[in-house]
Amino acid sequence: MKIAIVGATGLVGRKIIQLCEEYFEKSVEYHLYASKDSEGKKLLVNTKEIAIRELTSKNLESCDLALFSAGGERSKEFANEFVDMGAFVIDNSSTFRMEKTIPLVVYGINENVIEKNSKIIANPNCTTMALVMALKPLHDCFNLVGIVPVSYQAVSGSGKSAIESLENELSNLSNPGSAPKKNYYDSQIAKNVIPIAGNMTENGYTDEEIKFSNESKKILDLPDLNVEPSNARVGVDTGHGIFCSATFENSVEVSKAIESINSFEGVEYWNDSYPTPIDAEGNKNILVSRMRVGLTSDKILNFWAVGDNLLKGAALNAVQIAKHISNNDFYTK
Ligand SMILES: NC(=O)c1ccc[n+]([C@@H]2O[C@H](COP(=O)([O-])OP(=O)(O)OC[C@H]3O[C@@H](n4cnc5c(N)ncnc54)[C@H](OP(=O)(O)O)[C@@H]3O)[C@@H](O)[C@H]2O)c1
Known part of the structure; x- marks a missing residue:
């Protein structure tokens, strides 16, 4: 071959x-x-x-x-x-x-x-991929109708020049006075959060946010899924995190949600600690935690998912x- x-x-x-x-x-x-x-x-x-x-x-x-x-x-x-x-x-x-x-x-x-x-x-897009891995088992249990995902995307999602720029920014911060190079992003990313990831489009959403919406519908075969995405870039090397509020047709149960996630190959639920991008880096699984029933509806689940954007992403x-x-x-x- x-x-x-x-x-x-x-x-x-x-x-x-x-x-x-x-x-x-x-x-x-x-x-x-x-x-x-x-x-x-x-x-x-x-x-x-x-x-x-x-x-x-x-x-x-x-x-x-x-x-x-x-x-x-x-x-x-x-x-x-x-x-x-x-x-x-x-x-x-x-x-x-x-x-x-x-x-x-x-x-x-x-x-x-x-x-x-x-x-x-x-x-698919790396953020979408991490999220749908967590959503699929939940959808199979409760029938997904809508999501409000907020992503915290790592710098390696933009490729090797972005990582070089982050390293350069970090070294300039620790050695003030060294010759600054042009940053990869419009704002400093080292030790920072930029409330936009991807390129802005005419409707005020970024292309990354539009990918979140279009691609999750296509992968899950749910053309009517309601998606309200927001994507940010954070000053970490690798590991995209997503807070997601997901609404289902049926009433949800946290124990059933966690069980479904743990029985789905490629996803794991963390009960005793909260997985961070550093935990996700190098891990083939998507890590999920903080599963909660919505405060306003028993058809909502709120949770955190994080995955290595260069691996499953x-x-x-x-x-x-x-x-x-x-x-x-x-x-x-
Ligand atoms: N990074 C992620 O998390 C991620 C996730 C999902 C999808 N993707 C997609 O995967 C692709 C690569 O991402 P990356 O993060 O690996 O980027 P990267 O680190 O910047 O690497 C880009 C690669 O493309 C090659 N390349 C650039 N211009 C080329 C040209 N004119 N002809 C042939 N090869 C060329 C580069 O070769 P040289 O070394 O010779 O320049 C390098 O091998 C992008 O389409 C990106 O959207 C990335």
């Missing part, structure tokens, strides 16, 4: 490499792609050095699977080229997520929508989908 990793040098791409080493046989042949700047640099995969190639049409190799995490423009330009050469593409960008014919998949929730002819599979889900495709022998070649 041959796997292409597009954006191999990025925060997500590097995690994809580690997870491929864990999930796939050592005999897999890897092809790594990034920008011109990385051409010729080498990365280790299964202890073997592999040279990175610039992502250009002439360098593309026919592969069984191509995992993209190099930004939307690259997905737009090259995903179909890989498909034409016989690959299943799993794409981390938002490019294809809302296309009707393209499955938007959270492994563990709706991987059954992938078919032999689903040649491009979209990986991106690389882990992509590799789980890749493994699912290979296990089901969807290849036509």
Whole structure:
């Protein structure tokens, strides 16, 4: 089997490499792609050095699977080229997520929508993915009708330049007088909270908030779900947290809600302490706590969920989908 990793040098791409080493046989042949700047640099995969190639049409190799995490423009330009050469593409960008014919998949929730002819599979937005993992078992118990999610998104969600900027801000704070570089975000993020994540759109919501709304409806197959999202960026490295107020058709019970979460693969409930982004970093599960019945209605559950945005929020889900495709022998070649 041959796997292409597009954006191999990025925060997500590097995690994809580690997870491929864990999930796939050592005999897999890897092809790594990034920008011109990385051409010729080498990365280790299964202890073997592999040279990175610039992502250009002439360098593309026919592969069984191509995992993209190099930004939307690259997905737009090259995903179909890989498909034409016989690959299943799993794409981390938002490019294809809302296309009707393209499955938007959270492994563990709706991987059954992938078919032999689903040649491009979209990986959802990282915050949405963490939240729907907590919502799905609750929905199965009480029938979800609406959510008011408020996210606290980590800096690594914006990629390696944002992490470099955070580190630079932190070092400037501890060494005042050192030459300041331009910050990645409009406001200082080090030791701070910025009450906006993503780009502002015409209706006053950010594109991240719109993704929250559109993608949760598509993944959970609940087109009428009411979603009132607010997203903030917080000065932590990794781990997106979400406070969510969820309204159901039926009366809720906290003990049943916790039981349903603990019996759902990939989510765990913390009873005795409160999981933070630091707890979530490196953890494949979405961590949930503070489950409470609403103060104004017995059809509301309020809770906290936090997950590693680079794992279940991106690389882990992509590799789980890749493994699912290979296990089901969807290849036509
Ligand atoms: N970070 C997250 O939590 C997260 C979660 C879900 C989805 N995503 C999505 O995943 C993608 C990557 O995110 P990231 O956080 O890993 O970003 P990143 O750390 O900035 O990495 C970007 C990657 O894209 C490559 N790239 C940039 N321009 C390119 C070009 N012109 N041609 C070929 N490769 C190019 C970079 O290669 P060089 O090193 O050579 O520049 C690098 O490998 C984005 O679409 C993002 O929206 C990210």
